Amino acid sequence: MRRSALTLTTVAVAGLLLAGCSSSSTTGTSSATPSAPVSSTPALSGTINVFAAASLKEAFTKLGAQFETAHPGTKVVFNFGPSSGLATQITAGAPADVFASASTKNMDQVVSGGQVTSPTNFASNVMQIAVPPNNPANVTQLSDLTKSTVKVALCQQAVPCGVTAAKVFTNAKLTLVPVTQEIDVKAVLTKVALGEVDAGVVYVTDVRAAGTKVKGIVIPADVNASTKYPIATLTKAPNKATAQAFTDYVLSADGASVLTADAFAKP
Numbered sequence: 001m002r003r004s005a006l007t008l009t010t011v012a013v014a015g016l017l018l019a020g021c022s023s024s025s026t027t028g029t030s031s032a033t034p035s036a037p038v039s040s041t042p043a044l045s046g047t048i049n050v051f052a053a054a055s056l057k058e059a060f061t062k063l064g065a066q067f068e069t070a071h072p073g074t075k076v077v078f079n080f081g082p083s084s085g086l087a088t089q090i091t092a093g094a095p096a097d098v099f100a101s102a103s104t105k106n107m108d109q110v111v112s113g114g115q116v117t118s119p120t121n122f123a124s125n126v127m128q129i130a131v132p133p134n135n136p137a138n139v140t141q142l143s144d145l146t147k148s149t150v151k152v153a154l155c156q157q158a159v160p161c162g163v164t165a166a167k168v169f170t171n172a173k174l175t176l177v178p179v180t181q182e183i184d185v186k187a188v189l190t191k192v193a194l195g196e197v198d199a200g201v202v203y204v205t206d207v208r209a210a211g212t213k214v215k216g217i218v219i220p221a222d223v224n225a226s227t228k229y230p231i232a233t234l235t236k237a238p239n240k241a242t243a244q245a246f247t248d249y250v251l252s253a254d255g256a257s258v259l260t261a262d263a264f265a266k267p
Contacts, residue, residue, distance in 0.1 A: 053102035097243035121267035137198035167225035
């Protein structure tokens with residue numbers, strides 16, 4: 001009887017020990033289960049002011065809308081104009097978050113002023129002749145623009161589209177005296193579309209954007225000229241996080257897709 005009682009006691013103690021080990025193991029496993037990771041990146045919000053070359057109007061308007069859709073709570077406000085004028089505004093202290101120029105020269109001006117560091121080229125553009133749909137002056141080639149009977153509009157000499165157009169005429173060894181020089185490429189295009197001039201030299205992207213309002217005449221590649229478009233977030237951007245996100249979006253594959261669809265070329 002004494003041996004039987006001892007055996008039962010031993011079994012009971014062993015059972016308690018096993019139960020204790022089982023309970024301890026379960027508790028340890030539960031406490032070691034990791035919780036779901038929490039993102040340390042704050043959600044983007046607020047308004048950004050993007051200063052962009054006039055020739056980017058159509059493409060950037062699309063990109064801005066797409067960016068706002070992807071980041072609810074953000075708003076992209078554009079200031080489109082001649083790159084030279086935008087650069088002057090920025091160096092004078094205008095509250096810009098992003099600058100997208102149609103010329104590396106104008107971007108360099110902002111870099112020299114300390115407002116921007118390390119801009120990135122994201123697109124390029126070439127020139128094309130724009131004429132009214134009925135082409136009243138019968139312009140068919142670049143040399144036709146030098147005729148005294150043909151009224152031609154160009155961009156001002158300090159504006160990227162004016163600088164690039166001048167290169168075209170230098171390459172072709174032609175001298176042109178325009179009847180008007182406009183503040184930016186959209187102003188030249190408007191003159192053509194309204195029939196106020198017989199032709200204008202603008203970017204190929206602007207001829208495409210104008211649709212049936214103008215007709216494009218290709219400039220031969222051996223005399224044509226191009227310009228590169230750099231973009232950068234300003235060092236003292238009021239909304240730097242959202243500004244950098246927009247800059248990154250322009251540089252992304254999605255951004256390149258929109259730019260290519262609007263006839264911009266790779267930088």
